Amino acid sequence: MSIASAASSATSSATGPAATPLVEIDKVTGGYGGSDILSDVELSMTADQIVVIIGPNGAGKSTLMKSVFGLVRIRQGHIRLDGEEITNLRPDLVVQKGVGYVPQERNVFPSMTVAENLEMGAFLRRDDFRPQMRRMYDLFPRLAERRDQLAGSMSGGERQMLAMARALMLEPRLLLLDEPTAGLSPLFIDQTFERIKEINSLGIGILMVEQNARQALAIADMGYVLATGRNRYTDTGANLLDNPEVAEMFLGG
Numbered sequence: 001m002s003i004a005s006a007a008s009s010a011t012s013s014a015t016g017p018a019a020t021p022l023v024e025i026d027k028v029t030g031g032y033g034g035s036d037i038l039s040d041v042e043l044s045m046t047a048d049q050i051v052v053i054i055g056p057n058g059a060g061k062s063t064l065m066k067s068v069f070g071l072v073r074i075r076q077g078h079i080r081l082d083g084e085e086i087t088n089l090r091p092d093l094v095v096q097k098g099v100g101y102v103p104q105e106r107n108v109f110p111s112m113t114v115a116e117n118l119e120m121g122a123f124l125r126r127d128d129f130r131p132q133m134r135r136m137y138d139l140f141p142r143l144a145e146r147r148d149q150l151a152g153s154m155s156g157g158e159r160q161m162l163a164m165a166r167a168l169m170l171e172p173r174l175l176l177l178d179e180p181t182a183g184l185s186p187l188f189i190d191q192t193f194e195r196i197k198e199i200n201s202l203g204i205g206i207l208m209v210e211q212n213a214r215q216a217l218a219i220a221d222m223g224y225v226l227a228t229g230r231n232r233y234t235d236t237g238a239n240l241l242d243n244p245e246v247a248e249m250f251l252g253g
């Protein structure tokens, strides 16, 4: 499916009378090995939304993202993608269902060029992926300029762009971003949030964890505050920014 057709189907499903959520995390409890990190966590979003997860260090934000991607053992509860059960599905199968995941670190192949990284991102495609590659170069002109440069020699911000573009090569309907602005300069942070809005406007749902919580909530349709593996606050991004308790406890006053 092209990005354009993904956009139109996402828009119609999100605005239809009984829109199925793109992602539904339904009372999920789970973690690593025998110990639970997440307890009864709930989250729901549609394909037209940007949803941000914030919370203190160790709250389980990355674990929640990983649980959608099949990297965490879910002991109780369900995760559904467009109504289809994906609870504990293997990551390679989650990718096939249309989920892209950009982890916080080690998200590009440093010894490969930009172009080779994008080709690697298209590994599951049987069709001609070059049109999508051109779309990525349009979306991230910086990558086009540096297509023959080794990813390992690029700046942090450029690597983040490449990691996002690589995840988009399979034209996912959901993009999971774990701290996409971590370690970036203010200019790159602004640019990254702009790109994220642009990707979302193509009909791709964005679920992201962010430490730059104020800026992330400012572009978010919904925000989820997690603390000690549980839902603490759930509201629109704007309302969370306006909530004095949230500001004091989770946004640094």
Ligand SMILES: Nc1ncnc2c1ncn2[C@@H]1O[C@H](COP(=O)(O)OP(=O)(O)OP(=O)(O)O)[C@@H](O)[C@H]1O
Pocket: 032, 037, 055, 056, 057, 058, 059, 060, 061, 062, 063, 064
């Ligand atoms: N692979 C793992 N095996 C065991 N425990 C883990 C693993 N990854 C994370 N944890 C633990 O799970 C808890 C939640 O970690 P997680 O990375 O989800 O938190 P977070 O909210 O994303 O934190 P931060 O903001 O610091 O990145 C922490 O106590 C962490 O030590």
